[in-house]
Amino acid sequence: MKQGTLNSKIVVLLLLAAVVLYLGVSAWQSFRDPFSTALTYSYTVDDSMEATGFLVRQEQVLTGTGGVVEVLPQEGEKVSRGGTVALLYQDSSGLERREELEQLELEKEQLEYAIDRLDQGGGDSSQLSQQVLDVIVALRSCVASGDLTGLESRSMDLKSLIYKREYAFNDTEEGESAAQLQAALDSVNSQISALSAQAAQNTQRVTASQSGVFSGYVDGYESLITPDMLDTITPSQLDQLSAQRPSVDGTAVGKLVTNSTWYFVCALDQADAERLIEGRSVTVRFSRDWSGEVDMTVERIGDTENSRSAVVFSTDKFLSDTTLLRRQTVELVFDSITGIRVPKQALRVDQQTVTDEETGEESQTSVPGVYTLVGEQAEFKPVTVLYEGDSFVLVEPADSNRKSLRAGDVVIVASGQLYDGMVIQ
Template identity: 65%
Template sequence: MKQGKLINRIMMLVLLAAVVVYLAASAWRSFRDPYAFVMSYAYTVDDSLEATGFLVREETVLSGGGGTVELLPEEGEKVARGETVALLYQSGEGLERRQELESLTLEREQLEYALERAQTGGDASQLSQQVLDAIADLHASVAAGDLTRLEEEAQKLKSLVYKREYTFSEGEGEGDASAAIQASLDEVEAQISALTAQAAQDTTAVTAGQSGVFSGQTDGFESQLTPDKLETITAAELTQLARQQPAADSGAVGKLITDATWYFVFAAGSEEAQRLHQGSSVTVRFSRDWSGEVDMTVERVGEPEEDGQCAVVLSTDRYLSETTLLRRQTVELVFDSREGIRVPTESIRVVEQTVTDPETEEESQVLTTGVFVLVGQQAEFKPVTVVEQMEEFALVVPADGVSDSEALRAGDQIILSSVELTDGAVILDS
């Protein structure tokens, strides 16, 4: 036999022996230690239904031309009628000009602020110290995480720097500083006017025709799914829509959502739809592209169709700005939630206890449901009421009438035992 094969066989035998020893040790330990411990914890069981459908809103597509598009509002931001929502540049130079205009506008604000400070007077000899104080204030605010006055403090520092520069370069008088700042301000104003005139030739503004909530994304469903169509939409039509992938308008720069009320429409089986009644409320839980819960009103439950499906329409006027990017979603309809403490199903025990009547002082035997908990080195019986029984776990709450010391709490160590347990039994570590 070759030496390599002999070594491989020896290694296999050693590995097999290790596995056998481990299994034997585990079996011996299980035989000697019949106890296992599981921590209980707070848990919620939902009575819910999964549904896949579409979000529907009153939407108006905003069209623009070609070129580079710059969106001004944030996603989900409210805009007023006539407000500019996008700028269209015919070339890359237009976008660069826009950025230069923003920089000059900020510089103009700083110069105006510096001019105002210069005209109100002040000792030029103290400017250096004022600059240092402003730097210290700004640093202290950032270090403390207090950003409420950050913009004000930054503007103050910039104005002091401007004032100091012009004061010491043009002379010690406040009039000289004011004149120098005014001259710079006039020059910036001239540059802004020139760039604005140039921008008018190759920049187009897209304005909002009416007030609403802005979204920078279109998906082609804006005209196919409207609130008016929800009055007659069927489950079969929803199935057909789910198979489509409509193309968005290539010339669109975004859309306006012009009504605060939005809808969620989906198809449900007739038995599931019976749980929904027009005018009632149901909690809808989103968890994929947006995490949140919203209470929605049942607007319509359609009649069962040939395949037993019904079209269901829900509505709400909350969280519109947070859901502008959502269209086809899978959600949970939560009808009821039960809270309690989760324990293993096999830990539930029924124990016979002796109860004394406080009036007659007569003793009687009653059966009490509960779990055994490890307290120190002893097993302590905690009476519970089973709220929900599942295959692998049970949702329980402390039984009525038990004292705080006897009540089961989240975090208690539940005892799982293969032998009979009694209240007060000593549990020794193996």
């Protein structure tokens, strides 16, 4: 046992020594290697700036009084004119009554399905089983995404399908007869009628006076800043709005956005505002409470006030995704440059001889480019510089052929003298 333990220790020490030796040799070679390389890749640089401002929409606040409020539409959902937005109950018993009605409606649906199946003498059980599996998959998706509203709806669907499947697999002789099922359905209908009559007495509905997009977020800015104000708004007024803490109507149950066009207004320094042109498009990048890029039109560039101007942008895209946003810091992207990123040290200027096709005269010209490692040889590839950063440059191939620089090529960063075709060892 002692001899085996000693041998094991010797093997471990030998392996450790081999690893240390390998690392040491690699480090020594890297210091002596006159050629260091880097991998190129596609990269985008934005010419942009940050701006803080307000999202402005045509909004109508919906109000109602009640002990318990149940909001029906989801955030960002379209609501038609006359559609019910919320139910107002005098107390919690009204909400419990509604939940009981939903259960009875579900039971009614199941009984009607069972009676219909008895009348037809059977049904497609395999199709029903597949529907159950589909709803389970959708249920898991709701759980993963945190969609609580969808989770509740899918749970009800799954419960209904499971009961239907149970009826489908029950034998008629062992299950309830058609008469028993009809009696149960009549009883359920009677309970629904009674509960509906009670609910009508202590339930109020809040309906939409016009069509629009619903939002449950009411912040008090709905009347403080409106689209009609944007034609004359100034940087000082925006500063005042930023400093305010608006009060919210306690009876508000939500609001409707009644126009698909929405706006973003902010104050920019005069130099930045001068880069914009009314009527042109600019990309506005949201990255905080909502992540997305929106192409917006420059609607108005206001007069200069203390070296600042109020700028208004507009769009009719992504309204349902932005209903929860109000005061936001965004990125205004004036331009984007995409190219191949290489280290600045890899950029070289090669002197090449050019022959004039008409006169035949030869002249020396400077050609910017990089040396790439192709096999064991250095190959010069001309490039055009698109952008220069602190430690890198963005380039594009100066010509288009099979030897042009491409993303993924290995460029030689540091070395002594290099020439096209030089063997790199």
